[in-house]
Amino acid sequence: MTSSTPPVIRTRFAPSPTGYLHLGGARTALFSWAFARHHKGVFVLRIEDTDLERSTPEAVQAILDGMHWLGMQPDEGPFYQMQRMERYREIIAKMLAEGSAYYCYSSPEEVEAMREKARAAGKKPRYDGTWRPELGKTLPAVPEGRKPVIRFKNPQDGVTAWNDLIKGPISFDNTELDDLIIARPDGTPTYNFCVVVDDWDMQITHVLRGDDHINNTPRQINILRALGAELPQYGHLPMILGPDGEKLSKRHGAVSVMQYHEEGYLPEAMINYLARLGWSHGNDEIFSREQLVEWFDTRNLSKSAAQWDPKKLNWVNAHYIRETENSQLATLVAPRIAGLGGNPEAVDLDAVMGLLKDRAETLNQLAEGAMLFCRAFAGVDPTLKAEHLTPEAVTVLQDFADQAANLPDWTTEALADLIKATLEKHNIKMPKLGVPLRVAVTGQKQTPAIDAVLTILGRETVLSRLEALAN
Template identity: 45%
Template structure:
């Protein structure tokens, strides 16, 4: 087999979507696995909707995921330029060639007449197809026109999709579609084919919303006289209601997941497992993915995006990191939330206790903000644990801690145990009131850790606050 040359060709009309990211990922994996080339091309021919901000967002998202491209914008390459709007000359040239060979022709129909015909067909409940009005008219470049591709009227085109198997399309369902607009800008099917041809792409892996484009594209490859690449159509990603994943299902941009505190390795791991599998294995390092990935293991069925499972995957990845690494990567999220964290021993300790308890850095910040900000006292916790009955306990613990030279775990533990024993109570009876005093709620890491993280001064202050509150 040829060394693969694959590509990801997003149109810059928005952020990098989860689905697009997965398409890019599968292409990238295939290239990396086979020592091939991964090309990035920007399909910005829809000038109405394409924006520079979107281009930047796509680069940003891909870099965050670690999907580096071998050829494309910013890195260059021998088959550039890599923005379609900079390739207009190439499309014109290829279209001219097709016209000369009678494989394409100029169509002078106006939008108005076409629209009228379409409406007419609709009224008669007919399927509208371009009637071929201009099929055999002489070429007159001086008249306003678009270029249409001449599709054979009979026969069919078949290709073997790498994930779906053989797919046959009868030519009757196709029509002479526009390949070049009046202003010389190519339409999707033509632009993509010309670019894939000139960029020497030999495997096209894309969303399966493109299966119906494939036959007409193959016809164009043949008309242009170029070899037809292999195709792999990847199943769609759905929302919980089985409709195509969209904003109304929640966050769909990869950067949104970054901002929520997901690790790129976890997002990659989750995304690749949505539609691809390798036996029973759930967690994969990037190296393993590169080693194992194959289109033959991509399933043919659309999958529902499940944020819960992605959070689980993220948690698994978080748990693998050292305290140092965890702190380093969590820091920006605390800072972004306005919490005065620093890359220090305290943060490392916070991360060490957060590790088993929170699945994303967003959850870290949300659950453990009391380590960096005043507590928010839960009224129910207060009513239950900050009472006249528990006041003596708080006072005793306060006094005990105040008397400690250093906050060694053993010393704190001894204090709590002796308070429990002296009162003939379980440890929980001591720990819960203290927990509420120090964290504001009834669920938190172990008390010894909490005390150590807060430090003696802050711990005593919070206990004093609680004691005062009880009155």
């Protein structure tokens, strides 16, 4: 007996660089990446940059930056369609020679008139095949000076069907599909044609993409068949809806994934949250990138639209912040502190992260909280001073300072014991000491646990600020 080796799974992510990498694109890339990784296959990145009017180098870079931040490095690519023009022209010439494509001299106005006529007759609006060569058919005279488009000679009977990896069986009557333009009058190939040649040349075995491409799929399948190419398997992902049930847009936060980086989200959290938008593994809500790869199966992709939930994203991000080492958080947050005008080197930033991370949902919140320790002390606001630093409060604070100066160890435990002893000595409740102490030492009424705050600020800083009350 001979054993045959199964073909290598090859997936692709093929964005158009007409803007940033948005959330829907990032999710499509993630599922294609995870599918390839699960099957130990190949993940290809292809930049579909044939829209010269809208494609920009900045948008290409934004896509590459987003992919890098999310940790979805391709195994091959990025490939650029504009660098493959000779290959497309070669295939178009072959199709013209074999009769699966033809020149069409109908003007855009004439084609629109054909569509209007079909609508008036209650039929599907489409090109009527005026220039389609058929046996025994006489074609019109070529209009002088008019440059033709090139159309694909689509089958005119039967159905084009496939078993969608997500939606199940889908079929289109070929009579609904008109002869697609595959090259414009200037000779540049069109989107649907370039995609077909690329998927063929790059030996793509599985195509996962948004369900807005479903109508393109039968056209692409028919071109692939005309070329004698192996068909990939297709899976069409339902869209992502905003919290209000409408299609996700900028007003919902459908922005560049890099904006989420700027707002302080961790890539691990973003991967976890995006994966749960249309895919599941039982009831698991939190899972690592490695678990996603191990568990990923297209059978667990949802047939219905997913809903974007910013609160859920924040909950996931907060979990990953809590699970991240203090030292790593300090490295990530330090430039954000500097961006706020603080000095991240003014304090033990690892300790600050340990103090703040249980309540933070984003790295930016951590940076803002850390400014308590990282900005120069501006003294106490006169209004706060008048309200909270009364003569009685100052007396208690001075006693606290005298005892604190003699502590053998400046630790959270020792300071907590001293606070408790001071409350008992003066027969007062915690707010009578805690609030004045916070105001005097930090200039704020509310802080994290005051014993931990005092520990991080250090003995010298705390005592000098308390001594300033006497002045």
